Amino acid sequence: MRHSDDHVHIVATLVREDGRTNWLRNDYPRSVKATYDIARRYNLRRRVPPADRTAHRRPHPAEVSKTRRTGRGQTPRDELRRRVRTAVAAAGSQEEFFDRLREAGILVRLRHSSTDLRQITGYAVALPEARTADGKPVYFSGGRLAPDMTLPKLRLRWGTPTPLPTAPPVSRTERIARMRQAAKVIASAADDIRRDAHAAPGRAQAAAVAAADLITSLAATVEGDHCGPLHRAAEAFDRAARDLYGRVRKPTGRSQQMRAMSRLVALMGRISGDDDALAVLALVMDLARFADTLEQLRSAQQRLHQAEAARAAGDVLRLVAGGRQPVVTPTLTATSTPAPTVGGGRRAARGR
Secondary structure, three states, rough: OOOOOOOOHHHHHHEEEOOOOOOOHHHHHHHHHHHHHHHHHHHOOOOOOOHHHHHHHHOOHHHHHHHHHHHOOOHHHHHHHHHHHHHHHOOOOHHHHHHHHHHHEEEEEEEEEOOOOOOOEEEEEEEEEEEEOOOOOOOOOOOOOOOOOOHHHHHHHOOOOOOOOOOOOOHHHHHHHHHHHHHHHHHHHHHHHHHHHHHHHHHHHHHHHHHHHHHHHHHHHHHHHOOOHHHHHHHHHHHHHHHHHHHOOOHHHHHHHHHHHEEEEEEEEOOOHHHHHHHHHHHHHHHHHHHHHHHHHHHHHOOHHHHHHHHHHHHHHHHHHHOOOOOOOOOOOOOOOOOOOOOOHHOOOOOO
8 A cells, every 4th residue: 555655555354265263373573574574675766674682671651651740851661771871880780770779769579489598589669659549659670661671681780790899970180081091992892893894793792791881970960860962872772782672681791891891981970171071081981982892793783773772872972072062060950851752552562
């Protein structure tokens, strides 16, 4: 069926001639694959990437409507995902992770094993102000926020606990030294990805996820709770770095080194002053180059949704490094509240 000049719709009849109904299973993934094959076969101008299940779950339309009615800048699901991701990037163990969530004012509900009550098997989080009509908090499990935020996958992501001293904010000289050190680690990790892309894809994947943690910690340190350009870049980079179908690779020496930098950046306090800003811009530029490397990796892997996300993250990071986006953003006000993201229904939530 053609109802426009630039595309057609293919309609399939599911009722057979004998009256029986042919209910197709997994019709959406199979349709996407068929669309991709047709675009490649006929060399269509606009290539349709296959679904890879790397996108986080979109908010339900009811969540978006409620967010607009209450005047909030983000849906509870989006805000919780951002805050949980920040806690993940700054934590080294599940105990530290839960402590950081509670310190951020998030309600945490733990799920214990039915055979051993001392063992924690999962978690759910909620915002104190986001409640149902009868006043109960609306909890979201980690898996409902993102495919790689379940507790078992976070444990694998953290690897062996490496506790860091929870010191007060360090001096300006120490902050600059830490950011310069982080920039060197990022540059070395980009070289590792180019070298290990084919020989050791698991190492490249672990490095990409650790870099996403570093960007998240830097965004929280520079912008705080304000959803500025660094937070948007961290959101896009997190999508680009995520493995297919929520898989998590074992950490490597390089990824652990970057995660240590991520935790140190989270501990160094808010950025202020011209010297700090210059060090941040240098680190942001190295992160933009890393995003370019990740885009090349995802393009070579034919993971085009993630390549697009890496390109978007790199573009935002370059805008920040070039001074066309502020390094230290102002406090969020009612006039600067961003519009909530409109969800795409069940099928958009499947990870296109």
